Amino acid sequence: MPYESVIGLEVHAQLLTESKIFCGCSTRFGAAPNQHTCPVCLGLPGVLPVLNKKVVDFALRAALATHCTIAPTSRWARKNYFYPDLPKGYQISMYELPIAEHGHVEVAALRPDSGQAQGQAKKVCLTRIHMEEDAGKSIHDAEAGASLVDLNRTGVPLLEIVSEPDIRSAAEAGHYLRSLRTLLQYIEVCDGNMEEGSLRCDANVSIRPQGNAELGTRTEIKNLNSFRAVEKAIEHEIQRQSEVVEAGGRVVQETRLWDADREVTRPMRSKEFAHDYRYFPDPDLLPLVVDQAWVEHVQADLPELPAARRARFIHDYGLPVYDAEVLTARKDVADYFEASVRACPAVPKVVSNWVMDSVLRFVKEEKLDAALKIETWPCSPEHLGMLIGLIQDGTISTTIAKTIYEEMRQTGHPPEEIIEAKGLRQVSDTDTLQAAITEVLTANPDKVEAYRGGREKLLGFFVGQVMRATQGKANPQMVNTLLRQQLSQ
Amino acid sequence: MSHYALTIHQAQEKLRAREVSAVELSQAVLNRIQDTDQHLHSYLTVCAEEALAQAETADRTLANGVTPPPLCGIPIALKDVILAQGVRSTAGSKILEHFVSPYDATVTQHLKEAGAVIIGKVNCDEFAMGSSNENSAFAPCRNPWDTDRVPGGSSGGSAACVAADQTCAALGTDTGGSIRLPAAFCGIVGLKPTYGRVSRFGVVAYASSLDQVGPCTKDVRDCALLLEVIAGYDPRDSTSVNRPTPSYTAHLERGVSGLRIGIPQEYFIEGMQPEVETAVRDAIAHLSTLGAEIVPISLPHTEYAIASYYIIAMAEASSNLARYDGVRYGYRAAEVEDLGALYQTTRAQGFGSEVKRRIALGTYVLSAGYYDAYYVKAQKVRTLIRQDFLSAFEACDIIATPVAPTTAFRLGEKLADPLTMYLSDIFTIAVNLAGLPGLSVPCGFDQHGLPIGLQLIGRPFDEEALLQAGYAYEQDHDWRARKPPL
Amino acid sequence: MRITPDEVRQIATLARLSFTEEELTELTQHFDTILTYVDKLGELQTDSVEPTAHAVAVSAPLRDDVVTNTPNAAQTDALLANAPSRKTHFFRVPKIIE
Numbered sequence A: 001m002p003y004e005s006v007i008g009l010e011v012h013a014q015l016l017t018e019s020k021i022f023c024g025c026s027t028r029f030g031a032a033p034n035q036h037t038c039p040v041c042l043g044l045p046g047v048l049p050v051l052n053k054k055v056v057d058f059a060l061r062a063a064l065a066t067h068c069t070i071a072p073t074s075r076w077a078r079k080n081y082f083y084p085d086l087p088k089g090y091q092i093s094m095y096e097l098p099i100a101e102h103g104h105v106e107v108a109a110l111r112p113d114s115g116q117a118q119g120q121a122k123k124v125c126l127t128r129i130h131m132e133e134d135a136g137k138s139i140h141d142a143e144a145g146a147s148l149v150d151l152n153r154t155g156v157p158l159l160e161i162v163s164e165p166d167i168r169s170a171a172e173a174g175h176y177l178r179s180l181r182t183l184l185q186y187i188e189v190c191d192g193n194m195e196e197g198s199l200r201c202d203a204n205v206s207i208r209p210q211g212n213a214e215l216g217t218r219t220e221i222k223n224l225n226s227f228r229a230v231e232k233a234i235e236h237e238i239q240r241q242s243e244v245v246e247a248g249g250r251v252v253q254e255t256r257l258w259d260a261d262r263e264v265t266r267p268m269r270s271k272e273f274a275h276d277y278r279y280f281p282d283p284d285l286l287p288l289v290v291d292q293a294w295v296e297h298v299q300a301d302l303p304e305l306p307a308a309r310r311a312r313f314i315h316d317y318g319l320p321v322y323d324a325e326v327l328t329a330r331k332d333v334a335d336y337f338e339a340s341v342r343a344c345p346a347v348p349k350v351v352s353n354w355v356m357d358s359v360l361r362f363v364k365e366e367k368l369d370a371a372l373k374i375e376t377w378p379c380s381p382e383h384l385g386m387l388i389g390l391i392q393d394g395t396i397s398t399t400i401a402k403t404i405y406e407e408m409r410q411t412g413h414p415p416e417e418i419i420e421a422k423g424l425r426q427v428s429d430t431d432t433l434q435a436a437i438t439e440v441l442t443a444n445p446d447k448v449e450a451y452r453g454g455r456e457k458l459l460g461f462f463v464g465q466v467m468r469a470t471q472g473k474a475n476p477q478m479v480n481t482l483l484r485q486q487l488s489q
Numbered sequence B: 001m002s003h004y005a006l007t008i009h010q011a012q013e014k015l016r017a018r019e020v021s022a023v024e025l026s027q028a029v030l031n032r033i034q035d036t037d038q039h040l041h042s043y044l045t046v047c048a049e050e051a052l053a054q055a056e057t058a059d060r061t062l063a064n065g066v067t068p069p070p071l072c073g074i075p076i077a078l079k080d081v082i083l084a085q086g087v088r089s090t091a092g093s094k095i096l097e098h099f100v101s102p103y104d105a106t107v108t109q110h111l112k113e114a115g116a117v118i119i120g121k122v123n124c125d126e127f128a129m130g131s132s133n134e135n136s137a138f139a140p141c142r143n144p145w146d147t148d149r150v151p152g153g154s155s156g157g158s159a160a161c162v163a164a165d166q167t168c169a170a171l172g173t174d175t176g177g178s179i180r181l182p183a184a185f186c187g188i189v190g191l192k193p194t195y196g197r198v199s200r201f202g203v204v205a206y207a208s209s210l211d212q213v214g215p216c217t218k219d220v221r222d223c224a225l226l227l228e229v230i231a232g233y234d235p236r237d238s239t240s241v242n243r244p245t246p247s248y249t250a251h252l253e254r255g256v257s258g259l260r261i262g263i264p265q266e267y268f269i270e271g272m273q274p275e276v277e278t279a280v281r282d283a284i285a286h287l288s289t290l291g292a293e294i295v296p297i298s299l300p301h302t303e304y305a306i307a308s309y310y311i312i313a314m315a316e317a318s319s320n321l322a323r324y325d326g327v328r329y330g331y332r333a334a335e336v337e338d339l340g341a342l343y344q345t346t347r348a349q350g351f352g353s354e355v356k357r358r359i360a361l362g363t364y365v366l367s368a369g370y371y372d373a374y375y376v377k378a379q380k381v382r383t384l385i386r387q388d389f390l391s392a393f394e395a396c397d398i399i400a401t402p403v404a405p406t407t408a409f410r411l412g413e414k415l416a417d418p419l420t421m422y423l424s425d426i427f428t429i430a431v432n433l434a435g436l437p438g439l440s441v442p443c444g445f446d447q448h449g450l451p452i453g454l455q456l457i458g459r460p461f462d463e464e465a466l467l468q469a470g471y472a473y474e475q476d477h478d479w480r481a482r483k484p485p486l
Numbered sequence C: 001m002r003i004t005p006d007e008v009r010q011i012a013t014l015a016r017l018s019f020t021e022e023e024l025t026e027l028t029q030h031f032d033t034i035l036t037y038v039d040k041l042g043e044l045q046t047d048s049v050e051p052t053a054h055a056v057a058v059s060a061p062l063r064d065d066v067v068t069n070t071p072n073a074a075q076t077d078a079l080l081a082n083a084p085s086r087k088t089h090f091f092r093v094p095k096i097i098e
Helices: A053-065 A170-186 A227-246 A292-301 A306-317 A321-328 A331-343 A348-365 A381-392 A396-410 A415-422 A430-443 A445-451 A458-469 A476-487 B006-017 B022-040 B048-063 B104-114 B156-162 B181-186 B220-230 B276-287 B302-323 B337-349 B353-366 B371-395 B418-425 B429-434 B463-476 C003-015 C021-043 C072-078
Strands: A003-014 A076-079 A090-094 A100-107 A122-133 A137-143 A148-149 A157-163 A201-209 A219-224 A255-259 A263-266 B041-044 B077-078 B117-122 B169-173 B187-193 B213-217 B260-264 B293-297 B399-401 B438-445 B451-458 C090-094
Touching: A003 A170, A003 A227, A053 A100, A053 A122, A053 A157, A053 A170, A053 A292, A076 B302, A090 A122, A090 B041, A100 A170, A122 B104, A137 C090, A157 A348, A170 A201, A170 A227, A170 A306, A170 A331, A170 B077, A201 A227, A219 A227, A227 A255, A227 A263, A306 A331, A306 A348, A321 A331, A321 B302, A331 A348, A331 A381, A348 A381, A348 A396, A381 A396, A381 A415, A396 A415, A430 A445, A430 A458, A430 A476, A445 A458, A445 A476, A458 A476, B006 B048, B022 B048, B022 B077, B041 B156, B048 B117, B077 B156, B104 B213, B104 B220, B117 B156, B156 B169, B156 B181, B156 B213, B169 B187, B169 B220, B169 C003, B181 B187, B181 B438, B181 B451, B181 C090, B187 B220, B187 B463, B213 B220, B220 B463, B260 B276, B260 B371, B276 B293, B276 B399, B276 B438, B276 B451, B276 B463, B293 B371, B302 B353, B302 B371, B302 B418, B302 B429, B302 C021, B353 B371, B353 C003, B353 C021, B371 B399, B371 C021, B399 B463, B418 C021, B438 B463, B451 B463, B451 C090, C003 C021
Parallel strands: A219 A255, B077 B117, B077 B169, B260 B293, B260 B399
Antiparallel strands: A003 A157, A003 A201, A076 A090, A100 A122, A122 A157, A137 A148, A148 C090, A201 A219, A255 A263, B041 B117, B169 B213, B187 B213, B187 B438, B399 B451, B438 B451
C-alpha cells in the first residue's frame, strides 16, 4: 500500500541575548562548568524569575516575520518533570496562552546553502511560537557509573516554533528547517548553528495510507543535531513505520532517539515514567501584556526579510531572479554581496557572478555552512569589490583576477597590494606589447605565413603566445588589435 | 524591666539614649534563649557569634551621634524559611538540614541595612506546611503559655519567641494564616501584608501565589515599624508591586473615628469556643465606642475557602518542592544506584509525612484528567472569594473577625486527621486567597489563660487602616502586660 | 473510595516519592477524606467565572538584557558548596540513561 508521511517539526532556537531569560547570568557558550550560574538559574530555595525584555522583543520579531497573530496577553506556565539538568524540577514555558499563533513560513524554492532547486515553494503553517528557558547539560561518559551536570546553559532563552503537520517528506522537512533558519538569521535572533545546539529540532512523524485524512500514530524523534540528521532520521523513521504496518503491526506512540552513528532511531529507555507534565500557570510570573505600541516598535525595527530583499536585489541592482534568490537565501551571503557592491557599484551583475562563483563555492568547500563565519572570511567584501573594480578599469585581466582572488582568500590582503607585490598589473603600454608581438611573430614565421594565407584562426595562437610571454599581464584587447595590425602589414 | 523584654520602639529609645548597648541587649536576648528554649524549641539556629559582631557594629554606629538606622542594634529572629547568607536555613526540613544559604533574602537585606541584629533562625512547620508547628522535622515548637499546647503554625517559632521575649521581634510567613494563627495562639501581634507588598525573594516557597512575609511583634507600633523596613517593591520579585510604602508609624495614632468596620456573619459559627466569640465581640464593641461604625456584611463563599485554598496551595507546593532532589544541595539518600532511586529515596527520606501528603495531593490535582475538575475549579472559586471581599469593602473600610475558632490546642490533638488540622485555618485562609492584608491583635484570654486573637482585614495595600485600628484598640487594653509563665 | 492505592502509587511515582505499604494505605485514606471534602466546590456554578491565578492584577515587570553576574571562582565555589556530590565544578549524579 502506498503511504503518505505526515511530519511536523518542533524547533528550539537559542536567542542571541546577552543575559539569560530570568536572571542576569551570561549566555555565552564555552565557559568553565557552572561558571555562568547564580542562585536563580541553579534553582536554589527562595529564588524568583524576572523576565528579560529582549527575549520578548525577539519573540515578537519572530512572530512578525512568520505572520503570526500576537497575543495581547500571554501566560507563563510550569512544565513539571524531573531531570538532573532541570534545577527547579520544572521548566518555565508557555502552554495555554503562547505569545504567538497561526503563522506560516514560506519555504523557498532554492536550497539556501547551495542555491540548487529544491522543488516547489510552499507554505508551512505554524501552530505556535512561545518562549521558554533552556535546560543544562549532562555529560555521560566522563566517569563510570556517574553523569556530570553543568548548568551554564540553564535559563538561556529559547523560542519554540511548532509547525503544523504540513510536511510530507524528509527532504521537505530539511527545506523547511533551512528556510526557518534563514529567517531567524535575517531577524538576528538566533545564529542558527545546529552543531553547537543553538538550533535544535524534534520531529513528529506518522504515516497514513495515501488519501486518508486521518492522522496515524506518531513518534517523536529527538537528538537531531544537523540538517543531515533531520533528513536521515525522518527517512529512516518513515521506512521503519511502513515496515511495522506492512508486517501487520501498529506504530507505538513514543519518543525515539536518533543514533547518528548507526543511522537508526531507537526508543528512549528513560521514559519508563508515563509523561504527565502537569502544566499550570507559573505563580511567580504575572501575565505578559504586549500592547500595540510594543508590536509597532518591534515592527519598525524589524530587519529586512528574505522576500523583500530578493525583490530589492532584482529592482535596485537589476539582478536576474535566479541571482537574487541564491544571494538572499543566506543573510550573510546577501550582506557580503551588498558590501561588495558598495565597493564597486557600477556592475552589480558582475559582483553577483563573483559572489556566486567564487565565494559560495569556497563557502561550501570549506564547510562554512556549518560554522557560519562569513564575517571572518579572509577576503572581505570590500576587497572583492575593489578587485572587480580593477578589472573594470583595465588594471588587470579577468584571468589575472582569478589568481589574485585566490591570493586574497588565503592572505586577506587587498588586491592592490598583491598586484604590486607580484607585479601583476596589466601591460597596456604599446611599445612593450609591440616588442613582445614582434618577438612571437619572428619566432613563428611558418604560422605567420599560414595566417596570411587565410588561416585566421591562428590569431588565438598568437594571442596565447603573447600572453604567455608577458606572464598573462598583457591587455588582451590591445594584444588583439596590435596583432591584427602587425599581421596585416 | 529586663532588656530582653523590650519592644523594638522601647529598645530604640534606650539604645539611642545609650542606657543599654546593642551588645548588652543582644547578650540579654541570647541568655534568655539559653534559659528558656529547652522548654519551647523556638530556635533551630542561634547566631550568637554573628549577632554579637553585628551588635558591636551597631554600637559603633550608635556612638557616632548621627541618626542611626531604624533597627540599629535591635535583635530580630527569622523564620527558618527566610534565607540569610552564610547561615543554615532548614525550612524546618531534614532535606535542608545542612543547607547554608549563599545569599540573603531581600527582607534579610532590608533588616541588615536597617541595622538589625539577626539573632537566629526560628522553628516552623516543614516548608511552612502546617497549623501547629508539629510538622517541624526537628522538634515541635511549644506554646509559651502552656507548653503542652501548640504555638500554632506554621510560623510557630516566630510567634513563640516573641511571646517568650526570646527576641524583640521576628519575621514569619503567612500562606493561609501562618502568621496570624500563631500570633493569636501566642498572644502577640502578627501581620500578613497585602500580596505583593513585601518581597518573596529569598523566602523558601510553599505556595507562591499565597505566600507573604510579615512581622511578628510585641505590639502594634513595632508591627508598623518592622513593616516599614521590610515592605517595598523588589525588582527581583516579579509579583512585588511597585508602589510607594507609606510611613506606617507616622499616622499610627489617627484613631478609628468614622471608620466603618464590617462584621461578616459567616465568621461567627457554631462550634466556636464561646470565650473566643465573646472576646472578639467585646473588642468590636470597644472599637465602636471609639467612634467606629459597625456594619454587618456577608462573605457568602467563606465555606469554600479551605477547599479552594488547599487545592491551590498543594498544587503550587508540589511544583515548588520538585527542586529538592539531592542534586545541587540538600539531603541525598546514601548509596543510591540509579537516578530513579536518587530522586525517590532522597525525597522519601528527606521530606516529612505532611509535606509528602501535600506534594502527592498537589501532583494529583494537576495531573491529566483532574486539572480542570480540581485546579481550575479552585481558581474560579478563588475569584468568587476575592469578589466577596471587594464588594464587602464597598460598605466598610476594614473587616473584623476572630483569627481562629478556638485558642491553642494540645500537641497531638489534631495530628491524626489532616482535615481537622486544615480547618484550624478556617478564618484566615480567605484573606490569602484574596491577597488582602490581615492583622492579628491580642484581645483577651480564655479561662485557661490562653490568648485570643482579633483579626482585622483590610483593602489591598491598606495596611495603614489595620494598624491604626489595632493600635487604637491596644492603647486601651494592655494584654501585653500579662506574661507567659516561663 | 475515591481513589485506589494503585492510583496513589502512580501519583507518588510521578512526584518522585515512595511510600511503604502501610504509609500508602494511610495516604489513600487521607486522599479520600480530602478529595471528598473539596468536592463541595462542585456545589458552586462557576461556568462564567474567570480563574484567578494571581492575587495582584498587574503585568509582568521586565528587566533589561544586561549581564549582572560576572563569573568568579569564589562565587561558583559558594554556590556549589552545598552539593552532595561534585567533581571539580560539576554536580555529580548516578549515571543518566537516555
